[in-house]
Amino acid sequence: MCVEVKQGGGTCMLELDGRTLTFEKFRECCLEPNVPAVIRCAVPECETGSKEGFVSCLERMTSRLAPMSLIDAYGEGHHVPTVEFMTGTTSDSDQFECMECRMRPLGEVMECWRRKDGVLYLKDWHMQLECESQGRATERTSVEKKAVIDGYHCIVHGDGLYQVPEYLGHDWMDDFCRCLGGGDANYCHFGDTESDYRFAYIGPPSSWTPLHFDVFGTYSWSLNVCGEKLWFFPSPEGNQRLLETSLYGLMLPVDIRTTTGAELCAVLQRPGDLVFVPSGYLHQVHNVSGPRFLLPPKNILRPDDLANPKKAKVLDNDDTGSVSLVISINHNWCNEWCVERMVKAFCRDANRLQRLLTEEDRVLLFGEDCTAWHKHVENLLIGGTNWNFACIRSFLKHRLACLSIQNDGKGAEVGLRRLLKKCLAEVDAVELRITHTCGS
Missing domain, CATH: 2.60.120.650 (Cupin)
Incomplete structure (x- = not known):
């Protein structure tokens, strides 16, 4: 109905x-x-x-x-x-x-x-994360382990408290956060604390x-x-x-x-x-x-x-x-139907920051040190908006890596890979314009 x-x-x-x-x-x-x-x-x-x-x-x-x-x-x-x-x-x-x-x-x-x-x-x-951490500390993780082994859709949250219904679809955000919680050093999490x-x-x-x-x-x-x-x-x-x-x-x-x-x-x-x-x-x-x-x-x-x-x-x-x-x-x-809106929201945040920065600021603070300027921009973004270029790029690359593992040659996954690469290209273009223009 x-x-x-x-x-x-x-x-x-x-x-x-x-x-x-x-x-x-x-x-x-x-x-x-x-x-x-x-x-x-x-x-x-x-x-x-x-x-x-x-x-x-x-x-x-x-x-x-x-x-x-x-x-x-x-x-x-x-x-x-x-x-x-x-x-x-x-x-x-x-x-x-x-x-x-x-x-x-x-x-x-x-x-x-x-x-x-x-x-x-x-x-x-x-609360869910704290329940799970507490459960791991007391070895009460049988429900969560079984759920992860059985497949992504069967993850049980909050140390056995609930499972999300399948009709809501994939959750790329939770998948990414769990990857970071497992200690994967190849990715940067959103925010400045636990993701x-x-x-x-x-x-x-x-x-x-x-x-x-x-x-x-x-x-x-x-x-x-x-x-x-x-x-x-x-x-x-x-x-x-x-x-x-x-x-x-x-x-x-x-x-x-x-x-x-x-x-x-x-x-x-x-x-x-x-x-x-x-x-x-x-x-x-x-x-x-x-x-x-x-x-x-x-x-x-x-x-x-x-x-x-x-x-x-x-x-x-x-x-x-x-x-x-x-x-x-x-x-x-989030999932494939809102990932473009996510990238658009990030680019809007980054462009807003660019309008507040001037070439005089860059030269006065860092001279021609492009690396230091890039780090400064990243710190401003994460401090003001809880994400930066490293965060959004990590998120998109993680999803691409998941597709590579699941690769079965289906047309839908080919289209999804193309979508994610397009999103990465948009992020790269904005980053190049904002942070990599030293001496130009």
């Missing part, structure tokens, strides 16, 4: 049924045209024994990501990324909301939720994510484990207009609802629903409602309590010992 979600007389996004969805249908409806969608019933509530879709269920995922389970698994001193929403007042009595991003211990996060003196959002947490683009989001109602588009021109998907989210998308025409008028993200409004004349589509995401966000597509997400979870007892997070979370639950069972939460997991991912 494929239903068009219409708002304001036009089609804003698609509604698909995860119980019957195939990769061919998803590719035709979403990947190739770059159209957003909500996939209903992407995950069953309870175990079904079926090998289709997510090899998991909402019940098990909710249990693993509940506050008591997180404290049990990681301890109260484990640091996680958070955003705190704070409301202030200007001199003319207008209210405003600001956001503070910082790492906090899990125990502090739980205490903030208990006190309810602000809105604290645990977001952009590389991973899988996340967990855990926050109370009223926490939200401002208007943005995803990193590197990738796709993203977001699965609601529990609770409800409200998503806002502009129309396709409005999306392009907002990107252009904001200089592709430099001057985006925080809240799309304040944008004059914006055509919006609002979609409610329920537990088990998966939202697909296309490459370069703006979106804004609000946590609306969620079930209540018990919090660890106040000031009683002793080691013996952590070893027995059921015992800890009964120590503090009133309303101050629980919190309403919305929990979701998210992947940024």
Whole structure:
């Protein structure tokens, strides 16, 4: 089933049924045209024994990501990324909301939720990677090893937490990151830290994510484990207009609802629903409602309590010992249908940097030392945009290497190889113009 979600007389996004969805249908409806969608019933509530879709269920995922389970698994001193929403007042009595991003211990996060003196959002947490690292450290890797041996599509994420449904297709980003995680020194990862683009989001109602588009021109998907989210998308025409008028993200409004004349589509995401966000597509997400979870007892997070979370639950069972939460997991991912958009996004970042650099800067800083100038440009790019020429070239060459290993002479792979080489040529041309013009 494929239903068009219409708002304001036009089609804003698609509604698909995860119980019957195939990769061919998803590719035709979403990947190739770059159209957003909500996939209903992407995950069953309870175990079904079926090998289709997510090899998991909402019940098990909710249990693993509940506050008591997180404290049990990681301890109260484990640091996680958070955003705190704070409301202030200007001199003319207008209210405003600001956001503070910082790492906090899990125990502090739980205490903030208990006190309810602000809105604290645990977001952009590389939970899956940390689960897998913890599993390897304790030799609990049988699920992951079997999955990798059985084939790429069977990778199980988060130390047995879930498997991505096959109808979403290949994930070149995760494949590349796993290669880097294996210690391959021939490639440069994205960003300046560990390369991973899988996340967990855990926050109370009223926490939200401002208007943005995803990193590197990738796709993203977001699965609601529990609770409800409200998503806002502009129309396709409005999306392009907002990107252009904001200089592709430099001057985006925080809240799309304040944008004059914006055509919006609002979609409610329920537990088990998966939202697909296309490459370069703006979106804004609000946590609306969620079930209540018990919090660890106040000031009683002793080691013996952590070893027995059921015992800890009964120590503090009133309303101050629980919190309403919305929990979701998210992947940024890419494949052959968005790789050209990724390269275009990178070239736009590189060209923007070029406009800020002058020949006088180069001569003053480095004279005729082209190598030092090239390194300087690469450092500026990675520091400002989280990727540079070495990153994007590594990503494209890694994919070409994968094709060489899988080479079976099929026409589709020949065309894909041609596409990747074209992308590499575009990157090379921009790099030559920006960094290799010393003395010209």
